[in-house]
Amino acid sequence: MAETDWPVSMATGKPLRFIGQVDLDTPPFELGRMAYLFVEIYDAELDKYFEDNWKVILQEKTGTGLMSPQGPMASETEWLIEGYATQEPDWSEMEAQGNELFKKTHKRDWGKYRDFVAKYDVPKIGGTPSTPGEIYGLKEPLSQWRLMLQLQEREENGKASDLPFYMDYGDGGIGWSLLSNDHQAVHFSWTSG
Template identity: 30%
Template sequence: MTVSEPVPLAFVPAGGAVREAVTKMGGQPVWIEEPQWPLSRETGERMQFLGQFALGGGRLAYLFMTGGEDDFVDGTYEPEGGENALVVQPGGRVPGFVTVEQRAEGPSAGEDHVPRAAGAGADANADERPWQFLGTPGIEPNWLQGEESPGADWQLVVQLDSCDLPFHVNFGDAGVGYAFLSPDGKEGRFLWQCG
């Protein structure tokens, strides 16, 4: 398999609520099917919506994580700890370690931001831009602490550097988050590492 080049992106203010099924950070999810808002395993409260990412074929992966700027719950870095979730629609399945409720809106990390391709003048070396939207078969993550893929043939959807996001997310000290899609395309996993 040929390894494709990553596509570095910057997220810029949308100037209002985004209501289309497109890649974005913040705001509220644009549900394709019935809402599936994940709940924290520890607190039972709704997780914070971080963003949604286009997967192709009219599908989206919705990223959630427990806590906000002032809240801390341990285990948000664990892919199966019940403190983060990557929900896939349509036709996805919620993993057994995640509890969801049918609520369309909830806590958000910030206002809507949409992607914009980073110009070549900004930084031509994509390996140094670990917040790239990847989502292309063959793209490998830029691990901070060593390989932690959820399993064989899981595809990287997005890699997010907490220092370069448009709002605060707690991925530890200058951490990077990694979202993956299962080989059958129906289930997601998320984890983060920090330096």
């Protein structure tokens, strides 16, 4: 990617907001690539939401002479998703578990559903989307994709509690960046809460 390249919105012509980079050279991917995510879901000036106002750039990870990969930078602040590998249900099992627990909420049994959301509805790299049935716009079956990045947004007292900035999904919304199994295509989808 040339230094001057910066994705712009097809809807507004404005530069998209740089959200972050995902190192695809580490587990669970180990692909020798970097992914740069640009998203501008809501345009405050137009007071309008755009479902497909995103771009993910995949780039080979090359040596820079520095200790870490370099890419577009939105500010001097870094926000890292770090953790440990965990086993998660596959796509269909995750959807079935979530649906079953949600059905039980009509019987005023919210505890198990809240536990499910707290466990899987978190910022993560890799794994399984917490609510795969809400991912829209894929031409291929979900089985042809793997989760690259999941970023949810919850608001507490008017402030985003899980991200250093608003993603503007809407209260309780969530976004997913997916990588095709052949590693050639990327898809971003989001839903409001």
